[in-house]
Amino acid sequence: MPLHLSTAQPDFEQRFLDMLSMKREDAADVNEAVSAIIADVRERGDEALLDLTGRFDRLQLAPGGIAFSKAEIAAETAKVSPEDRAALALAAERIRAYHARQIPEDMEWTDPEGATLGWRWTPVSAAGLYVPGGQASYPSSVLMNAIPARVAGVERLVICVPTPDGIVNPLVLLAAELAGVDEIYRIGGAQAIAAMAYGTETIRPVDKITGPGNAYVAAAKRHVFGRVGIDMIAGPSEVLIIAEGEQNPEWLALDLLAQAEHDADAQSILVTPDDALARAVVAEVERILPTLPRAAVAGASWRDYGTVIVTRDLDEAAKLSDRVAPEHLELCVSDPEALSRKTRHAGAIFLGGWTPEAVGDYVSGPNHVLPTARSARFSSGLSVMDFLKRTTMARLTPEALGAIGPAAVRLAASEGLSAHGLSVAARIRALNRGGA
Amino acid sequence: MPLHLSTAQPDFEQRFLDMLSMKREDAADVNEAVSAIIADVRERGDEALLDLTGRFDRLQLAPGGIAFSKAEIAAETAKVSPEDRAALALAAERIRAYHARQIPEDMEWTDPEGATLGWRWTPVSAAGLYVPGGQASYPSSVLMNAIPARVAGVERLVICVPTPDGIVNPLVLLAAELAGVDEIYRIGGAQAIAAMAYGTETIRPVDKITGPGNAYVAAAKRHVFGRVGIDMIAGPSEVLIIAEGEQNPEWLALDLLAQAEHDADAQSILVTPDDALARAVVAEVERILPTLPRAAVAGASWRDYGTVIVTRDLDEAAKLSDRVAPEHLELCVSDPEALSRKTRHAGAIFLGGWTPEAVGDYVSGPNHVLPTARSARFSSGLSVMDFLKRTTMARLTPEALGAIGPAAVRLAASEGLSAHGLSVAARIRALNRGGA
Numbered sequence A, B: 001m002p003l004h005l006s007t008a009q010p011d012f013e014q015r016f017l018d019m020l021s022m023k024r025e026d027a028a029d030v031n032e033a034v035s036a037i038i039a040d041v042r043e044r045g046d047e048a049l050l051d052l053t054g055r056f057d058r059l060q061l062a063p064g065g066i067a068f069s070k071a072e073i074a075a076e077t078a079k080v081s082p083e084d085r086a087a088l089a090l091a092a093e094r095i096r097a098y099h100a101r102q103i104p105e106d107m108e109w110t111d112p113e114g115a116t117l118g119w120r121w122t123p124v125s126a127a128g129l130y131v132p133g134g135q136a137s138y139p140s141s142v143l144m145n146a147i148p149a150r151v152a153g154v155e156r157l158v159i160c161v162p163t164p165d166g167i168v169n170p171l172v173l174l175a176a177e178l179a180g181v182d183e184i185y186r187i188g189g190a191q192a193i194a195a196m197a198y199g200t201e202t203i204r205p206v207d208k209i210t211g212p213g214n215a216y217v218a219a220a221k222r223h224v225f226g227r228v229g230i231d232m233i234a235g236p237s238e239v240l241i242i243a244e245g246e247q248n249p250e251w252l253a254l255d256l257l258a259q260a261e262h263d264a265d266a267q268s269i270l271v272t273p274d275d276a277l278a279r280a281v282v283a284e285v286e287r288i289l290p291t292l293p294r295a296a297v298a299g300a301s302w303r304d305y306g307t308v309i310v311t312r313d314l315d316e317a318a319k320l321s322d323r324v325a326p327e328h329l330e331l332c333v334s335d336p337e338a339l340s341r342k343t344r345h346a347g348a349i350f351l352g353g354w355t356p357e358a359v360g361d362y363v364s365g366p367n368h369v370l371p372t373a374r375s376a377r378f379s380s381g382l383s384v385m386d387f388l389k390r391t392t393m394a395r396l397t398p399e400a401l402g403a404i405g406p407a408a409v410r411l412a413a414s415e416g417l418s419a420h421g422l423s424v425a426a427r428i429r430a431l432n433r434g435g436a
Helices: A012-020 A031-044 A046-057 A070-077 A082-100 A139-152 A170-179 A189-198 A215-224 A249-260 A275-291 A295-305 A314-324 A336-340 A357-362 A398-414 A418-433 B012-020 B031-044 B046-057 B070-077 B082-100 B139-152 B170-179 B189-198 B215-224 B249-260 B275-291 B295-305 B314-324 B336-340 B357-362 B398-414 B418-433
Strands: A003-006 A107-110 A115-123 A126-130 A156-160 A183-185 A208-210 A238-243 A267-272 A307-310 A328-332 A348-351 A388-396 B003-006 B107-110 B115-123 B126-130 B156-160 B183-185 B208-210 B238-243 B267-272 B307-310 B328-332 B348-351 B388-396
Touching: A003 A012, A012 A314, A031 A046, A031 A189, A031 A215, A046 A189, A070 A170, A082 A139, A082 A170, A082 B398, A126 A139, A126 A189, A139 A156, A139 A170, A139 B398, A156 A189, A189 A208, A189 A215, A238 A249, A238 A314, A249 A267, A249 A275, A249 A295, A249 A328, A249 A357, A249 B418, A267 A275, A267 A295, A267 A314, A275 A295, A275 A307, A328 A336, A328 A357, A336 A348, A336 B388, A348 A357, A357 B388, A357 B398, A357 B418, A388 A398, A388 B336, A388 B357, A398 A418, A398 B082, A398 B139, A398 B357, A418 B249, A418 B357, B003 B012, B012 B314, B031 B046, B031 B189, B031 B215, B046 B189, B070 B170, B082 B139, B082 B170, B126 B139, B126 B189, B139 B156, B139 B170, B156 B189, B189 B208, B189 B215, B238 B249, B238 B314, B249 B267, B249 B275, B249 B295, B249 B328, B249 B357, B267 B275, B267 B295, B267 B314, B275 B295, B275 B307, B328 B336, B328 B357, B336 B348, B348 B357, B388 B398, B398 B418
Parallel strands: A003 A307, A126 A156, A126 A208, A156 A183, A238 A267, A238 A328, A267 A307, A328 A348, A348 B388, A388 B348, B003 B307, B126 B156, B126 B208, B156 B183, B238 B267, B238 B328, B267 B307, B328 B348
Antiparallel strands: A107 A115, A115 A388, B107 B115, B115 B388
């Protein structure tokens, strides 16, 4: 049974805080193993990749077999049904259209003192995307990571996807093709992250690594951070649904279960001022749960982390949501725009009963890589910006330096940095003498 | 003597690669000590802060003395000279004006299928800024961290600055006042980071922590990352100057020394097609170096990491600069705009001989917190964006769900996520029946 709370309970605040601080993930300490793998790949390059792939993926590759060839990709993607291909192409096109609007503009202006200031955005040169193998090998995640990189203008886009026992997911290769990926390697785990960060004979290093993965992949990403950029370290996923009485309990139950079926660590939270709706939704969840192919996973998530909170009104619901800062926030209410303006902390908001979170996972257009575990308080989902960086620009005229330089000299002196001051003062002296 | 390279040398490529991979910092392993400090602050709160401040800063505080009072701040800032105050105010105003232009716009549009999409930016609720004590206690860094947070709309802005032996830097307090900081605490080290991340009786927790610090502070920031957001972990600083023959060797020498005086780990690189200029600048450095108050630091940096590279032409210089991806790039050439368009990877670019890097440290307006140690390949300097996060928004009409929902159902099936598919299919069924 999920946790039932009501803001009318005298001990609500403590029970809500306990819910907020529930630890949903046992992070295995794999740091030592990962350090050894990374050191091995740095030392032995391709040879290490072949050994580690044999050991972890039960797959003997030849050095020439680390990369998928064009012919192999064509043979695999030919297996995809026309219907799946069309669905993936629709998703790719909508994701591309959404992310194309994220490209930020360069700026330049000249201020009254004569300083021309601004900034310029440029893409990362090469990006690597990790794609898990097996069960969690999601073609949608390939699109969500690779398309923003391509839209940003990344020149070289690399995928590493393990193929345990040689099993390939043709949809992953098709998604890579649709997204415009340049190179695909059949390696995984910490060894794939090390190869992308440091390079081997076959794989040239990249500048930024994104994509989800297991504990080894996450630890390896933390390890190489600084050498390359990384995206966030994904934690267990969550949805919070705020619903009013007239909403369809079956739909809400399915939305809660869609979150729960991801992972036993996922969390589904329903917040409503309507006690009858809360009970109806819970009954629907219990009815549908046993019928799901992933009933075991969804059931564990619902039992351990499922939460229903009855509030006084929608305003109180919005306030609680902000304290959760959910990855996904569904507003199944009559005026979702108004309610959305009362919340500040959420990775993505789905407005109204006709926008189930699952369309956001695939086809609505926004990214499905979103801040988990309350990190929407301070971070954003994946976007084109993750593959761009800003260079600030400044050009002073001699007069501008004459106007603002003396303040720099003063501040440099107060910080004890004399060469800083001299570098400005020498120019001001020349200016006062009439030139360089 | 600095390293002298020329692209005409037959072994240039290897020597350049060696220079790129020079390790400039010995990161002491303080992880265990930092873990213990963080655990202590989480366990004992203020009491731990008092004990640790006594031990590390040789300062016995009472619980009520952790925060600076308004009267204490007023008494300290009154000590600042009118000239220093005016310089700091000019810097604050220029930094504010530059960063105000960085506020990104919210977006919303409706696509042909009837999906209303977009995103909304909201500020982090509370941010904490770490300011080192003693020698590296820079009022300019207070402005550079606090003003972007304030411009972003952060509601609560906190500073922790240690006061070893009770010594306070009045300019740091004045900078905090000018930037609009709400609370200032006289604690430092890993204990300050722990207090801001987890909270104590006196200090409420924040959502994001920025600011430079020693090895303990850096390790503590890594440790609390995820619980709160952090900015980059700063490494040793560097400047790369591309110069043509007609530039003033003394100015260039001072710019190289301004970088070198920061830290013995700092790196100053001159790249020029003009061998005579290279020799003249080196001679100027040697002449000025002994006259600097920080000659020992600057001399160590110049001796160990200073580098002069003579190239065939400016294009080759720009290509080498991109491989360094310097934190600071000075273009002391006749057409700096044209040359700037040939580079992609730099934290900040200073165009022309009248824009010494030191004005950027204080008064030009752009942020001086910039990506170090080649990380400009994939990251940007501190900005208003670091204190904002993006929430993506989607609202589908029933017709929009009818148009794009079937593709989501298809993709959910291909990924084995049946509740995802059902949550969309149930609504499409209702739509086909004519309503919810």
